Structures are given as structure tokens and as C-alpha cells.
Amino acid sequence: MAVTAKTIDLSVDLGFLGLRNPVLTASGTFGYGLEFEPYLDLEKLGGIVVKGLFYKPREGNPPPRLVETASGLINAIGLQGVGVEAFVAKVLPKLRSIGTPIIVNVCGADEDEYAAVVEYLDKQEGIAGYELNISCPNVKKEGLCPALSPQPTFDLVKRIKAASRRPLITKLSPNVTSIVEIAQAAEEAGTDAVALVNTFLAMAIDLETRRPKLGNVYGGLSGPAIKPIALRMVHQVASRLEVPVIGMGGIMTGTDALEFLVAGASAVEVGTASFVDPDAAARIVDEIRRWCEAHGVAAVRDIIGTLKTT
Numbered sequence: 001m002a003v004t005a006k007t008i009d010l011s012v013d014l015g016f017l018g019l020r021n022p023v024l025t026a027s028g029t030f031g032y033g034l035e036f037e038p039y040l041d042l043e044k045l046g047g048i049v050v051k052g053l054f055y056k057p058r059e060g061n062p063p064p065r066l067v068e069t070a071s072g073l074i075n076a077i078g079l080q081g082v083g084v085e086a087f088v089a090k091v092l093p094k095l096r097s098i099g100t101p102i103i104v105n106v107c108g109a110d111e112d113e114y115a116a117v118v119e120y121l122d123k124q125e126g127i128a129g130y131e132l133n134i135s136c137p138n139v140k141k142e143g144l145c146p147a148l149s150p151q152p153t154f155d156l157v158k159r160i161k162a163a164s165r166r167p168l169i170t171k172l173s174p175n176v177t178s179i180v181e182i183a184q185a186a187e188e189a190g191t192d193a194v195a196l197v198n199t200f201l202a203m204a205i206d207l208e209t210r211r212p213k214l215g216n217v218y219g220g221l222s223g224p225a226i227k228p229i230a231l232r233m234v235h236q237v238a239s240r241l242e243v244p245v246i247g248m249g250g251i252m253t254g255t256d257a258l259e260f261l262v263a264g265a266s267a268v269e270v271g272t273a274s275f276v277d278p279d280a281a282a283r284i285v286d287e288i289r290r291w292c293e294a295h296g297v298a299a300v301r302d303i304i305g306t307l308k309t310t
């Protein structure tokens with residue numbers, strides 16, 4: 001049977017969660033989802049990962065908090081957020097009525113706070129899973145960041161997996177020597193999937209004032225500049241882990257997203273692209289469909305992990 005745009009199957013299966021297509025929004029770049037309703041049909045997305053939530057509301061870092069660089073963006077938002085109680089009271093009721101899987105990005109200053117967030121959210125309906133943000137909320141405290149070494153990663157994932165009734169996706173930091181070791185620690189501790197990459201520790205300087213361009217001095221680099229490194233890391237991790245991998249880092253087009261799938265990701269997240277083009281995630285779904293049609297690919301899941309290295 002001829003492959004047409006209408007017959008193409010874009011669905012992917014993470015094992016614990018089926019998605020209508022492989023495109024999710026990346027945490028922190030898509031608000032709590034509802035802010036983007038004027039720009040795209042939220043039902044078109046594979047899933048929505050909301051901004052990272054601590055238990056209490058947080059102000060984040062002092063401004064300036066965003067700076068543009070060649071092919072990228074450095075942010076030092078510092079995980080500003082409304083906190084779980086306001087999220088559940090004001091955002092979740094509307095968000096869960098959309099019919100697109102909602103994944104909550106979970107943050108904490110320590111293990112107890114991470115556990116408190118999932119325990120609170122576990123009492124609510126309409127959440128498909130948690131994405132555990134184990135990267136540092138404050139890059140000045142990088143030494144305390146669980147994402148930077150295997151044992152703290154293992155301990156945190158184990159604790160949160162035991163505390164929660166929902167699937168857990170562990171989101172990894174790329175600011176490490178061996179991302180595979182950290183991913184394996186998360187897998188051994190029982191994570192249901194891993195997501196990578198978070199942003200790369202970076203800085204920008206204003207030469208005239210000789211001051212850092214960000215209030216926090218350092219921030220996280222995202223966007224097209226990081227895509228080749230993110231692809232390499234996704235390929236390394238997907239080659240070694242049993243659990244599914246969700247890939248991200250500089251995905252701006254359907255072609256970028258498909259490259260991550262070929263590298264071994266079962267789904268992707270779109271981040272910085274939504275700053276350039278607020279309906280980027282929905283456009284990328286259409287671009288994936290068109291590529292599949294042009295290449296006679298009846299089901300997009302068939303291209304996952306098909307990279308030829310020999």
C-alpha cells in the first residue's frame with residue numbers, strides 16, 4: 001500500500017506510555033503549556049513537559065537571565081516556578097482537559113523536596129509521569145549536583161521511584177565526563193526512561209563593561225549550537241541502556257528530530273526552537289510526517305535506532 005500523509009503512523013511507545021507522535025515540548029521552554037494555546041494546537045503534540053516545579057514557589061536568579069549567542073541561548077533562569085500547590089490549583093485542571101500527556105519536570109533543593117513534590121502530585125489525576133531534573137538548580141552550587149556523579153544519581157532516582165506511583169524519566173546533565181555512567185546509575189536505580197540533554201554550563205561576557213552578561217555569571221547553553229554534542233550523547237546512551245531514551249538539544253526542524261530518532265531516541269523534546277517560533281513543536285510533527293511520506297516510511301517508530309555505523 002502506498003504511504004500517504006494520512007496513513008503514516010507517527011505513534012511511538014515508551015513502554016510505560018504511548019504517544020501519538022514522538023514530539024514533546026522541553027521543560028522550561030513551553031511554560032506550563034497553556035501559555036502556548038494561542039500559537040498552536042496543543043492536541044497535536046506527543047506530550048507536554050511543563051516547567052520544573054519545586055515544592056514552594058521560587059523567584060529564580062537575578063536578571064539578566066537570558067542571552068543570545070551564536071546559534072544558541074544561554075539561560076540562568078534559576079528554575080523560577082509557581083510551586084506545586086499553585087500548579088495543581090490553577091494550571092492542572094485546564095491542562096489535563098487537553099488530552100495530551102502531561103509530564104511534570106520535578107526539582108528539589110534536596111532529596112526530601114523532590115520526594116515531597118512527587119508525593120503531592122501523586123494525589124492528583126491527569127499526569128502521565130515525572131521527569132526528574134537532577135541538574136543543579138543553581139549553577140553556583142555545582143558541587144552538590146546529583147546529575148554530576150553516579151552514586152548521588154542512583155540514590156535520588158531510587159528514592160523518588162519508591163516514593164511515586166508514576167513512571168519516572170530521569171533527565172541527565174551533559175556537564176559530565178561520562179554520560180553513560182550516569183545514565184546507567186539511573187537505570188540501575190529503576191528509572192523508566194532517561195531524557196538528555198539538559199543545557200551545557202556556559203557564560204557570555206560584555207567586553208565594554210567587562211562584566212558577565214548574566215546576573216548569575218554562568219548559565220546553560222541550549223539551541224542549535226549544542227545539537228551535535230547532544231546527538232553523540234544520545235547515541236552513546238541509547239547504545240548502552242535498555243530503557244527508552246528521550247533526546248533533545250538544538251532540535252529546530254523535523255530533520256533534526258529524525259536524526260535523534262535514528263541515533264536511538266524513542267521520542268524527542270523541542271526546547272529553544274519555541275523561543276524562535278512558538279509553534280515549532282507542531283511544525284516539527286508536520287515535517288516528520290512529510291519526511292516519512294517522501295521516504296516511504298509507514299511508521300516512524302521503524303527508524304528508531306537505525307543508524308548505520310559500519
Ligand SMILES: Cc1cc2nc3c(=O)[nH]c(=O)nc-3n(C[C@H](O)[C@H](O)[C@H](O)COP(=O)(O)O)c2cc1C
Nearest residue numbers: 026027028052075133197198222223249250271272
Ligand atoms: C529558558 C530555559 C529554561 C529551562 N528550564 C528547564 C527546567 O525547568 N527544567 C529542565 O529540566 N530543563 C530546563 N531547560 C532545559 C531544556 O528543557 C532543554 O533540556 C535544553 O534547552 C536543550 O534543548 P534545546 O536545545 O532544544 O533548547 C530550560 C532551557 C531553557 C532555554
